[in-house]
Amino acid sequence: MTTEVYLNSRYVGDVENPEQFVQNIVDSRRKADLSSNVNVSYDKKKNEIHVESLRGRLRRPLIVVKDGKSLLTEKHITQLEKSELTFSDLLKQGVIEYLDAAEEEGTFIAFYENELTKQHTHLEISPIDIFGLCGSLVPYANHSPGARIAMGAKNQKQSLGLYAANFSVRMDMDVNILHSAQRPIVTTLTHETSMYEKHPSGQNIVVAVMAYKGYNMEDAVILNKGSIDRGMGRSTYFRPAITEELRYAGGLTDEISIPDKEVKGYKSERDYRFLEEDGIIYPEAQVKEGDVVIGKTSPPRFLSSLEEYNLASNTRRESSLGMKHGEEGIVDFVCITENEEGNKLVQVRLRDQRIPEVGDKFTSRHGQKGVVGLIVPHADMPFSASGIVPDLIFSPHGIPSRMTISHLIELIGGKVGALTGRYIDGTTFDSEPEAALRKLLLQFGFRENGTETMYNGETGEQYQAKIFIGNMYYLKLKHMVANKLHSRARGPIQLLTRQPTEGRSKEGGLRLGEMEKDTFVAHGAALLLKERFDSDKTVVPVCESCGMVAIYNEFKDQSYCPICGDNVEISDIEMSYAFKLILDEFKALGVYPKLQLKTKY
Amino acid sequence: MDEELFKEYEDKLPPAILENIRKNAPEKITKAQLKKVLELTLKEYEEMAIEPGESVGVISAESIGEPGTQMTLNTFHFAGVAEMNVTTGLPRIIEILDGRKALSTPMMEIYLQKPYSTGKDIKKIALMVKETKVCDVASEFEINLADSTIEIKLDKQKLEEVGLTPSTLVKNIEKAMKVNLKLKDDDLVVVKTSSKESSLNEVYKLKEKIKDAYVQGIKGILQVLPVKRGDEFIIITAGTNLRKVLELEFVDPVRTVSNDVYEIGEVLGVEAARQAIINEILKVVDSQGLNIDKRHIMLVADMMCFSGDLKGITRYGIVQEKASVLARASFETPIKHIIDAALVGEVDKLNSVVENVMINQPLPIGTGLPSLIVDAKK
Ligand SMILES: [Zn+2]
Numbered sequence: 001m002t003t004e005v006y007l008n009s010r011y012v013g014d015v016e017n018p019e020q021f022v023q024n025i026v027d028s029r030r031k032a033d034l035s036s037n038v039n040v041s042y043d044k045k046k047n048e049i050h051v052e053s054l055r056g057r058l059r060r061p062l063i064v065v066k067d068g069k070s071l072l073t074e075k076h077i078t079q080l081e082k083s084e085l086t087f088s089d090l091l092k093q094g095v096i097e098y099l100d101a102a103e104e105e106g107t108f109i110a111f112y113e114n115e116l117t118k119q120h121t122h123l124e125i126s127p128i129d130i131f132g133l134c135g136s137l138v139p140y141a142n143h144s145p146g147a148r149i150a151m152g153a154k155n156q157k158q159s160l161g162l163y164a165a166n167f168s169v170r171m172d173m174d175v176n177i178l179h180s181a182q183r184p185i186v187t188t189l190t191h192e193t194s195m196y197e198k199h200p201s202g203q204n205i206v207v208a209v210m211a212y213k214g215y216n217m218e219d220a221v222i223l224n225k226g227s228i229d230r231g232m233g234r235s236t237y238f239r240p241a242i243t244e245e246l247r248y249a250g251g252l253t254d255e256i257s258i259p260d261k262e263v264k265g266y267k268s269e270r271d272y273r274f275l276e277e278d279g280i281i282y283p284e285a286q287v288k289e290g291d292v293v294i295g296k297t298s299p300p301r302f303l304s305s306l307e308e309y310n311l312a313s314n315t316r317r318e319s320s321l322g323m324k325h326g327e328e329g330i331v332d333f334v335c336i337t338e339n340e341e342g343n344k345l346v347q348v349r350l351r352d353q354r355i356p357e358v359g360d361k362f363t364s365r366h367g368q369k370g371v372v373g374l375i376v377p378h379a380d381m382p383f384s385a386s387g388i389v390p391d392l393i394f395s396p397h398g399i400p401s402r403m404t405i406s407h408l409i410e411l412i413g414g415k416v417g418a419l420t421g422r423y424i425d426g427t428t429f430d431s432e433p434e435a436a437l438r439k440l441l442l443q444f445g446f447r448e449n450g451t452e453t454m455y456n457g458e459t460g461e462q463y464q465a466k467i468f469i470g471n472m473y474y475l476k477l478k479h480m481v482a483n484k485l486h487s488r489a490r491g492p493i494q495l496l497t498r499q500p501t502e503g504r505s506k507e508g509g510l511r512l513g514e515m516e517k518d519t520f521v522a523h524g525a526a527l528l529l530k531e532r533f534d535s536d537k538t539v540v541p542v543c544e545s546c547g548m549v550a551i552y553n554e555f556k557d558q559s560y561c562p563i564c565g566d567n568v569e570i571s572d573i574e575m576s577y578a579f580k581l582i583l584d585e586f587k588a589l590g591v592y593p594k595l596q597l598k599t600k601y
Numbered sequence: 602m603d604e605e606l607f608k609e610y611e612d613k614l615p616p617a618i619l620e621n622i623r624k625n626a627p628e629k630i631t632k633a634q635l636k637k638v639l640e641l642t643l644k645e646y647e648e649m650a651i652e653p654g655e656s657v658g659v660i661s662a663e664s665i666g667e668p669g670t671q672m673t674l675n676t677f678h679f680a681g682v683a684e685m686n687v688t689t690g691l692p693r694i695i696e697i698l699d700g701r702k703a704l705s706t707p708m709m710e711i712y713l714q715k716p717y718s719t720g721k722d723i724k725k726i727a728l729m730v731k732e733t734k735v736c737d738v739a740s741e742f743e744i745n746l747a748d749s750t751i752e753i754k755l756d757k758q759k760l761e762e763v764g765l766t767p768s769t770l771v772k773n774i775e776k777a778m779k780v781n782l783k784l785k786d787d788d789l790v791v792v793k794t795s796s797k798e799s800s801l802n803e804v805y806k807l808k809e810k811i812k813d814a815y816v817q818g819i820k821g822i823l824q825v826l827p828v829k830r831g832d833e834f835i836i837i838t839a840g841t842n843l844r845k846v847l848e849l850e851f852v853d854p855v856r857t858v859s860n861d862v863y864e865i866g867e868v869l870g871v872e873a874a875r876q877a878i879i880n881e882i883l884k885v886v887d888s889q890g891l892n893i894d895k896r897h898i899m900l901v902a903d904m905m906c907f908s909g910d911l912k913g914i915t916r917y918g919i920v921q922e923k924a925s926v927l928a929r930a931s932f933e934t935p936i937k938h939i940i941d942a943a944l945v946g947e948v949d950k951l952n953s954v955v956e957n958v959m960i961n962q963p964l965p966i967g968t969g970l971p972s973l974i975v976d977a978k979k
Binding site: 517518519521522523524525526527528529530533534536537575576578579582586589590591592596 | 948968
């Protein structure tokens with residue numbers, strides 16, 4: 001029997017001796033006769049050999065094992081340390097090879113070198129290799145459920161930090177910079193290799209695990225006002241304002257300048273007060289809602305033959321870029337340049353300092369995210385016997401159901417690190433053991449389980465329970481209330497439906513949707529529901545003879561029906577504007593929607 | 602016990618409650634005490650009644666819909682038996698409520714009459730129910746090109762398993778197919794072809810047809826599985842054919858059920874279908890460990906059946922029945938509904954909830970229900 005061979009999923013032929021064939025390919029790859037990109041897998045059940053060399057396969061490096069012995073020897077390591085050898089040299093020597101998912105199926109990989117047996121084919125370079133970059137930034141991850149590590153990894157991507165050292169000259173938009181970011185006390189191998197201290201994204205703070213008056217229930221956290229005043233969790237938010245001088249047909253262009261008073265849609269002198277002669281705002285100007293950042297005028301919209309005789313229509317339109325509803329900040333940086341089409345392009349970067357407030361989102365690196373529930377004055381915060389006041393209070397109810405033991409170990413690790421003045425290695429599978437940390441704690445005169453006697457900051461009474469307290473690396477996430485807070489009573493409506501606009505940026509209403517409507521119906525709150533849906537209420541005159549919408553002439557204070565004339569009964573009917581609209585749409589379909597009126601009560 | 606008192610309450614309280622009181626009341630209860638019990642019961646009973654204007658439909662929809670989001674697992678497999686699985690969970694609920702005619706896993710539970718239910722010969726009985734095709738009992742089909750005949754080699758063991766002899770098999774095939782068969786040897790059936798099927802292609806087609814020819818059992822019953830339930834044996838089947846199964850003399854027609862609501866409706870009538878809907882939904886709800894009040898499910902079943910035949914909760918089913926044009930249009934395919942209504946000059950009386958939401962008038966439910974009876978003169 002022969003085995004089918006596929007090259008990049010395409011059938012190329014058969015071989016008699018599949019095992020030998022596969023071995024030959026692997027051997028040539030290790031001898032660097034074949035590209036290291038080649039992977040081969042043998043499916044015994046389907047009796048197929050697949051050789052892959054294309055891109056798009058996720059691959060990872062492993063140390064080759066022969067006869068139960070790792071090919072990576074002490075000699076290699078010393079050479080590596082002396083930089084006589086590089087990683088790619090090892091690849092060429094066949095000491096390390098990259099496997100894709102299919103080839104990995106046929107391997108037997110040892111975690112540690114001392115586990116090696118004759119059957120093993122490969123050895124992990126480091127057990128942390130099974131994680132991605134973000135996943136390996138979670139310390140002590142081998143103590144937590146996978147789902148939580150994944151969340152922890154995800155949260156780190158949303159954390160504020162120093163995303164680029166040259167941020168001050170970059171025109172990045174919608175980005176945040178965390179003030180005085182630190183590298184974590186409890187680190188992992190990846191923190192070293194990725195040079196995390198060059199782009200840190202959090203701060204080491206003192207965390208106490210306790211309930212605080214119910215303000216930290218449901219994952220909320222309590223912040224210390226004193227810590228915030230000292231700069232904890234402070235960040236800067238950069239917001240863009242971009243506009244360009246567009247060119248229109250007929251040689252007309254936009255013009256970036258302070259608009260003339262004759263311009264159609266001129267706001268008010270006050271709104272333009274920050275603009276310099278070139279029509280652009282000056283740096284360090286403090287702008288608030290409504291202020292113009294870049295002044296601009298556009299040519300009249302339509303130049304139809306009729307309007308040429310109309311003097312008013314020849315004036316230019318105001319099209320300045322202003323601060324939207326609820327926005328404020330300080331002008332940080334102005335950049336005048338040209339875009340691909342050669343149009344003048346003005347970019348203004350606005351800066352806004354963000355001090356932690358109730359509703360901002362914070363997280364540890366273990367998928368334990370939470371929102372600030374209360375900011376407590378420093379004096380009212382609990383304190384320990386040695387006078388330590390926590391920066392943040394985390395709720396103990398977040399631990400049992402989620403089983404994030406790594407969160408607790410980091411707290412102890414951070415405490416030991418702070419006491420000894422060194423970084424604690426929390427690399428997953430390869431960390432400083434928890435027992436050693438506890439022993440060190442004991443040596444420094446603390447309880448080995450990390451708890452301390454604490455006192456109520458308001459009354460000075462000693463708490464009955466011993467409080468678990470230590471240092472942790474906390475991240476501020478980019479979801480801040482200042483960007484989301486929104487309310488509306490009255491405001492703009494849509495032209496077509498006369499219903500409120502949607503979205504925070506348009507000062508929109510909050511939608512009472514289909515399912516929300518159902519809850520009113522289920523409670524029998526019919527009149528309350530009607531009131532909720534009154535946002536587009538209109539009164540429409542209806543002809544009782546033909547049942548169509550009639551016309552009301554306000555000058556004459558007279559109603560008449562365009563079909564039946566003015567000698568008919570016309571009643572004012574209250575309905576939602578959306579319904580009036582659907583009646584019009586019925587007419588567009590060629591359907592005659594006749595309203596039959598009768599007294600309701 | 603005072604029967605007179607009970608009689609007094611007969612048309613005020615349902616018989617089940619009266620029976621319950623009768624059973625649980627102590628022997629030496631006095632007339633005054635019993636009267637007090639009945640009075641209190643009546644008060645409780647009346648307090649539990651739904652008030653006019655309560656939106657029972659929306660409450661039912663929410664009460665079934667919310668736990669529906671927690672349902673997991675689409676199918677489960679009968680342990681140890683190959684290829685016997687059952688659709689449960691949300692997909693099954695959707696299947697029932699849509700009133701689908703073709704189920705993804707039709708099933709029957711066949712209960713047996715007394716002497717058969719003891720488990721003796723249960724396998725044989727089960728195989729008699731199962732639909733047997735020629736290919737199930739044959740090991741080989743061959744076309745003899747020389748004299749254009751088809752030779753079917755029988756599998757004697759399988760034949761015996763289903764309780765057939767070669768000669769009865771030949772008879773059964775002839776009944777089903779109208780072909781000319783001859784039993785050669787003990788295990789070889791020769792099919793003679795007529796002049797019509799002269800070409801090889803025709804003969805091949807005939808062969809494929811014979812493979813699927815019905816031999817015995819009940820059509821539609823694809824698999825059978827005898828199971829012990831309590832102290833009797835029942836047969837669980839994949840595939841249903843309620844009408845034919847109920848005709849079998851060894852089947853207990855009272856307890857035997859199908860999970861095909863539509864089929865039950867056809868065979869036993871709409872009342873049975875209504876009960877089947879309730880039972881089938883409850884079965885899923887219970888298997889998921891959820892708690893939904895039975896009355897919500899009963900209301901849904903009533904909605905599906907009250908027109909006299911089974912209608913799914915779809916745009917072709919009960920939505921089609923709605924009196925209001927606007928309500929129908931708001932569900933799906935609005936333009937079609939509007940045009941169809943315009944063609945016959947339909948009038949929307951605006952009597953229900955959805956249409957009043959659309960024009961923003963008070964809904965005729967809850968606080969919106971009461972109104973003046975007297976028409977005010979203009
Ligand atoms: Zn009219």
